[in-house]
Amino acid sequence: xxxxxxxxxxSVPQFSPEDTDVLVVGGGAAGLSAATVLARSRRRVVVVxxxxxxxxxxxxxxxxxxxxxxxxxxxxxxxxxxxxxxxARLVDGTAMSAETIGDRIEVTLADGTTWxxxxxxxxxxxxxxxxxxxxxxxxxxxxxxxxxxxxxxxVRDRRIVVLATGPAAVHQxxxxxxxxxxxxxxxxxxxALDEEQVARLRALGMPVVAGPAHRLVAEGARVVxxxxxxxxxPADAVVVASVVHPRSAxxxxxxxxxxxxxxxxxxxxxxxxxxxxxRTTVPRVWVAGNVTDPMAQVVMAxxxxxxxxxxxxxxxxxEDVERQLTAVG
Numbered sequence: 001x002x003x004x005x006x007x008x009x010x011s012v013p014q015f016s017p018e019d020t021d022v023l024v025v026g027g028g029a030a031g032l033s034a035a036t037v038l039a040r041s042r043r044r045v046v047v048v049x050x051x052x053x054x055x056x057x058x059x060x061x062x063x064x065x066x067x068x069x070x071x072x073x074x075x076x077x078x079x080x081x082x083x084x085x086x087x088a089r090l091v092d093g094t095a096m097s098a099e100t101i102g103d104r105i106e107v108t109l110a111d112g113t114t115w116x117x118x119x120x121x122x123x124x125x126x127x128x129x130x131x132x133x134x135x136x137x138x139x140x141x142x143x144x145x146x147x148x149x150x151x152x153x154x155v156r157d158r159r160i161v162v163l164a165t166g167p168a169a170v171h172q173x174x175x176x177x178x179x180x181x182x183x184x185x186x187x188x189x190x191x192a193l194d195e196e197q198v199a200r201l202r203a204l205g206m207p208v209v210a211g212p213a214h215r216l217v218a219e220g221a222r223v224v225x226x227x228x229x230x231x232x233x234p235a236d237a238v239v240v241a242s243v244v245h246p247r248s249a250x251x252x253x254x255x256x257x258x259x260x261x262x263x264x265x266x267x268x269x270x271x272x273x274x275x276x277x278x279r280t281t282v283p284r285v286w287v288a289g290n291v292t293d294p295m296a297q298v299v300m301a302x303x304x305x306x307x308x309x310x311x312x313x314x315x316x317x318x319e320d321v322e323r324q325l326t327a328v329g
Contacts (some may be wrong), residue, residue: 023117027093030289030305031123032079037309039086050094056222057141064299126290128242135216136196143223164192187211244269244294269294278308
């Protein structure tokens with residue numbers, strides 16, 4: 001067999017919950033990448049996934065070299081197959097609580113099942129809190145978007161409305177203006193922008209319409225406008241700034257803490273703090289992906305998971321060496 005060929009599929013591991021080296025909670029790009037690195041290092045790995053990926057509404061993933069346009073569900077299907085091929089165990093379920101017991105972390109799932117591992121990697125992602133405007137949630141990920149690098153190309157040269165809920169709207173408007181000449185800003189929050197900011201946008205050729213926005217106007221699955229004040233502003237896509245929150249019931253029980261991330265004086269996200277390697281303040285607990293880096297795209301989350309997986313394996317190697325030396329000395 002060539003050294004570049006994929007090895008035969010490993011048999012499904014039968015190790016018990018007490019024999020697990022690493023438990024990965026969250027089966028998205030970050031979690032599956034971490035699990036792949038660890039399983040390829042012959043670690044006994046379990047991935048627990050609730051099946052609630054943040055990007056599920058999106059039609060495709062972009063800016064991921066070699067995978068551009070792939071549906072999120074297809075990327076996860078391939079990832080799960082790869083992880084299983086290297087012998088990791090996949091468990092469908094929701095992790096509800098975790099506690100440190102000696103030199104292990106014990107996690108309890110919603111069905112009462114418990115798993116004990118030497119290290120825990122939390123990659124449960126994040127959830128987006130949208131402005132309270134009827135219709136936004138229903139079209140989130142399609143006609144309602146937030147990231148020019150994720151969705152911008154798909155709405156190029158179309159009518160775009162930026163829903164201003166804070167000063168970050170200026171940043172969004174300038175980014176999306178690169179992609180279209182037909183961009184309007186609707187002041188959903190009347191105090192979102194000051195007079196100088198409004199004047200600058202108008203000087204750049206971007207109309208600013210008084211709000212607030214009452215509802216999204218759609219024809220079936222297609223966005224056609226935003227009802228604001230006494231007008232309907234035509235739109236093929238609506239840009240909003242969500243507030244991103246880390247997802248996981250485990251966080252409170254582990255006392256990992258959550259920090260605010262601000263942009264122009266406004267909280268735009270919250271995240272679990274960690275060092276560059278994903279190490280948290282709780283020993284043996286690690287994080288990767290949107291749970292700690294809420295602005296990371298899929299490719300960045302996957303890279304972070306790969307890095308954490310490698311660092312955790314190195315930690316395990318050090319532990320194993322010390323145990324062996326203690327046993328013989």
